[in-house]
Amino acid sequence: MEPAAARPNLFARALRGGALTAGSYAITQVLRLASNLILTRLLFPEAFGLMALVSVVLVGLAMFSDVGIGPAIAQNRRGDDPDFLDTAWTINVGRGVFLWLATCALALPAAALYGAPELALLLPAAGLTLLVAGFNPTRIDTANRHLLLGRVTALDLIAQVIGIVAMILLALAMRSVWALVIGAIIGSAAKLVLMHVGLPGRANRFRWEKPAATELIGFGKWIFLSTACGFLLSQGDKAILGAYLPLDQLGVYNIGYFLASFPILLGGAVTGRILIPLYRDHPPAGSAANFARLRRMRNGVTTFILALLAVMALAGVPLVGLLYDDRYAAAGAIVVAIACVQMPAVIGMTYDQSALAAGDSRSYFLVIAARAAVQTLAFLIGAEIAGLQGALTGQGIALLVVHPLIVWLARRHGAWDARHDLGGFLAVAVLASVALWWNAGALAALG
Template sequence: MKRVFSFMSGTSITQRVLRGSAISGMGYFFSQGIRLASNLILTRLLFPDAFGLMALVTMFVLGVVMMTDVGLTPSIMQSKRGDDPKFLNTAWSVKMLLHSFYFVVICALAWPAAQFYDAPQLVQLMPAVGASLLIGGLVSPNIEHAQRHIRLGTVTLIDLASQAASVGSMVIFALLTRSIWALVFGQFVAAGVKAVLTRYYLKGPTTGFGWDKEAVHELIHFGKWITLSSAGGFVLSQGDKAVLGKYLSLEQLGVYNIGFFLASFPMALAENITGRTIIPVYRDSPPHESPQNFATVRRMRMGLSAIVLSMIAVMAVGGPWIIELLYDIRYQGAGPIVSLIASAQVPVVLGMTYPQAALAAGDSRSPSLLQMLRAGVQIGAFLIGAELGGLTGAIIGQMIAGWVLHLFIIRIAIKHRVWDPLHDAIFAIFGALITFVGMSHMLMTG
């Protein structure tokens, strides 16, 4: 154990990534544990339609944020000026302007959204949640600076502290009011706690307003493609709710959202780890430069894929039992949804780090075009599948699209000389087996 701790405390890229991955992974498990606990409590205090309404609010808020995202975090992580206080302060100033813009747009969308989904409460809920983004804009750029150097210990603790404060406040508010406003109140608490902790307890350059023209030019030049990528990411992550929100009742949408929360846990964990650690790996150890670098990246990807696909297997096979064990009778319909959504995420695992390699090389164009292609193909497959086979057909359509789109992800990997066919072949076979077992189980139990 002493040798393990000594190795994990080193400063090489491998040691920093292993340490960062371990911290991010443990932090994410704790985070999801807190979220699951709050979910179990809140689903007993609030009715499913409350979660359906919040799913719609979240969809619109994320839509506004992601459609105008300029990629400040990856910009800071990959830029040669990522340690320059002028660059960081400029990025923070741009962030403040963006968050003010978010609030205005969300307020403007509230009434049309309420009319379209026949949900009058959106007129009040959307501006309230949008106002929490103004507080979120105060979060210090030192959090991105720490991620740049894979110093994730304090970052993870701050995330957990803000989440715990948010969950505690939501549960207390829900106990007192049994109102959906408990979920809104938690958004304010999370944003406020995170803003305070990143400003006063996270080490890094002093944060203040700043405006450096060269920094603005670099941020916009790199971020213009990130905006397209984020727009595609919104369609991928929220397109299902945008479609289903029109055709399902708020109660049914709430049940679907519970199922989606559990089924998406493995991929969300993987995205959390890769988003915080993989860009520095490809930046500092490009696989094409030496066999040692290639072997290092292969080991990391093999380990990550094995962990994520193992968790997906658990969700795909055990979804109905997990729902039955954790939730009351109002949410039992989410069981088959967990199995099917988990199976649909298998093809995404195979190439989840290749776009990060492109970003590390300063290429934001290729991942952005890929994301837009994925958004169009997968939402199209979702709609066609829904028309042919309802909700089950929609999710199967997305799964088929995922396998086809992996061919385009390989093109990016080849372009940046990071493709690992052995990794992809091994986990494609493993993933296909998981998909077969998960779908068979879903059909037998659903």
């Protein structure tokens, strides 16, 4: 147990790390928005539909093969041991090679499934980003473990800027969806080089220590299953809608999703980086002081993310009208609907890490699996009954239905805060009701 005198330092690092992560994410999204506005004027909606399908396949492969190296390093007692880190890096490199080969194997089937022959070449090329990412150093995870996020955040931001600038310049020259793919490869390569050169510490070497591998795989088997289910939570909408909507409409949906999902993805980025170390060293069940500190942080995160979602829900239609041309007008109603649907998810987003910090990846998997099954089924049923409107409504209902499972997980580790949840759901009810009433006309036209 960390000495009491040192505890404020960890929370101070958590606050700084959260601010750095949030600031970096916000800057990145602003840059992405600026590039998105330029790219939508250089390329056609079908290009964004194609990239949505490419993203579904790449993210799906990445999530279906995630063995939880980052969380394992963050919570394991050997998280600073060179042999443990080199074994973890070796696993990641092998995973990267496997993922690229898998994208090549899936290219033709995906092209046939979605009726998009361009995917036959786009997918193997885009899969190079996964191959490159496999070589990223574990020094990134070490920095996350100790909440020393300043340099990692800065280097990651620079790499993303390089990738975005490359996309824009290539789109100006090529006027093709290939600009987006090549730009993504350049961004991944830039991150690899910057992290290797810019982060202090020893370089990783190929190493296979059996005890380390056993620990990593033992912890990671449940993370693997969890992230496989997480694919349905994060990409299931686009995978399903790809079979319902033509490419241009899928591209419009993707634009709306990009804007509306900013708050929830920001919250996930912040909590994913800072909460495992906090739960690990200051378990909420350990003392009333620990619980009170975590309550304050939880309330702050929830309030901030709900406020951002409320802005998107209330201003989504005029925002899209201001930023995009008439081809993307329907994205405004999509922004409103998705922002309202995602509000219930905010209430439980700070609980999951309590299980991972305790090494309880099995319980974490059970909750993620149930959430994925309920949400995917509700989305499919809604899409069959009432198209896009019905699909999004089903997703919102599913998020409410599965919250008791999140409560069960939080209670197992002493993290559940009933007062937080009650206040959060009251706020969600008010904010979502006002936004839906305010935008009733636009939503009625959403097919």
